[in-house]
Amino acid sequence: MKLSVPLPQPNHFLTSSLQQWKRLPGGIPPARPGHHLDRDRRASNVGPITAALSLVDSPSSFPLYQPPPAQESLSELEPADPDFYKIGYVRSMRAYGIEFKEGPDGFGVYASKDVEPLRRARVIMEIPLELMLTIRQKPPWMFFPDIVPIGHPIFDIINSTDPETDWDLRMACLLLYAFDKQDNFWQLYGDFLPGADECTSLLLATEGDLLELQDPTLATTMKKQQRRVLDFWEKHWHNGAPLKIKRLARDPERLTWAVSVAQSRSIGMQIRIGALVQDSNMLIPYADMLNHSFEPNCFLHWRFKDRMLEVMINAGQRIRKGDEMTINYLGSQKNNMFMQRYGFSSPVNPWDAIEFSGNARIHLDSFLSVFDIAGLPDEYYHKSMKRTNPLIIVSTI
Numbered sequence: 001m002k003l004s005v006p007l008p009q010p011n012h013f014l015t016s017s018l019q020q021w022k023r024l025p026g027g028i029p030p031a032r033p034g035h036h037l038d039r040d041r042r043a044s045n046v047g048p049i050t051a052a053l054s055l056v057d058s059p060s061s062f063p064l065y066q067p068p069p070a071q072e073s074l075s076e077l078e079p080a081d082p083d084f085y086k087i088g089y090v091r092s093m094r095a096y097g098i099e100f101k102e103g104p105d106g107f108g109v110y111a112s113k114d115v116e117p118l119r120r121a122r123v124i125m126e127i128p129l130e131l132m133l134t135i136r137q138k139p140p141w142m143f144f145p146d147i148v149p150i151g152h153p154i155f156d157i158i159n160s161t162d163p164e165t166d167w168d169l170r171m172a173c174l175l176l177y178a179f180d181k182q183d184n185f186w187q188l189y190g191d192f193l194p195g196a197d198e199c200t201s202l203l204l205a206t207e208g209d210l211l212e213l214q215d216p217t218l219a220t221t222m223k224k225q226q227r228r229v230l231d232f233w234e235k236h237w238h239n240g241a242p243l244k245i246k247r248l249a250r251d252p253e254r255l256t257w258a259v260s261v262a263q264s265r266s267i268g269m270q271i272r273i274g275a276l277v278q279d280s281n282m283l284i285p286y287a288d289m290l291n292h293s294f295e296p297n298c299f300l301h302w303r304f305k306d307r308m309l310e311v312m313i314n315a316g317q318r319i320r321k322g323d324e325m326t327i328n329y330l331g332s333q334k335n336n337m338f339m340q341r342y343g344f345s346s347p348v349n350p351w352d353a354i355e356f357s358g359n360a361r362i363h364l365d366s367f368l369s370v371f372d373i374a375g376l377p378d379e380y381y382h383k384s385m386k387r388t389n390p391l392i393i394v395s396t397i
């Protein structure tokens, strides 16, 4: 009999280090301890990046966030210049009524005020395209913003990847390149990303950790994935590689960390740039702080007209101050898929089924109620079939 039941959550990866994170005034995530880059040095290099945090309690002193002098409401947003990226103008990220802080699942996004249910979805974050790392899913590879110059050797490395399977390697290359590129926003944002010791991704797990999963199939899959990343590093980061490649990932651990960030924080999305609709992989700063729920109160929406990613509260959703804002990462996937990509599983995953050796597939809920298993958390007993919340709604405006 083959059982597929929720795996234990590997929160031990997170808990010890998370205790050290302190909330700054204004609810802005502080830089994580032990981050790999020198924040002060980079802060002095990066001039034009700002984040407008309307409705957040109070401004933070962290240089990444320079709130505007006056508070703005949604109706007062200035129209965006459609050519902003051509002229190099960097727009701000804006947040409304939320704060970023530490919670049981690492950093998360929390409501800083009550929100009454509205008939229409309501914006809580706006993130402009030029702050994201975006790469087209099919060749010819295109990047937004166009940070990789054609002649740069990282472009050849990206070009060598398998278009079908290696989106995460491409994104990791782009991320490492962005960290290295002078004045790039990601040099600052890197301080907000979890370090290798904080990331729950199983790509970073030791052999012993993988054995503890008690899921040989998942352990084998993860070992193959670790090998794939290592092979990629050995192929491109060899002794003869140019210095500008070598310094991006001096050791394989650095590349593995970047791939785990790519896997656990990026999303696939269809965006329209000009007349072209592009399937893209995107790392979206600030939105990547949203944790997962099977009953999310938010969703992501791409606003075509000014190339903004909006995080929106579901229409009709009541929010209480302090509630965590969540999205559904994968829709109707089982826990092994969540474990594989994000390094966590959920005891309330409505899509996890118990498989028997015959043809029968019994939903976990039915199994638990039929056999009246006692002593399990209440969450196991929920009966309602969850609706699938689409992660992204692409506007047709």
Ligand SMILES: C[S@@+](CC[C@H](N)C(=O)[O-])C[C@H]1O[C@@H](n2cnc3c(N)ncnc32)[C@H](O)[C@@H]1O
Pocket: 009, 105, 106, 107, 108, 193, 194, 199, 200, 201, 264, 265, 288, 289, 290, 291, 292, 293, 341, 342, 343, 344, 345, 346
């Ligand atoms: C996109 S990031 C979200 C922000 C992250 N919590 C942080 O500290 O930066 C995804 C990671 O958050 C954690 N996470 C998100 N949702 C979770 C959940 N429902 N249960 C446990 N961990 C979760 C996992 O470590 C996952 O790999």
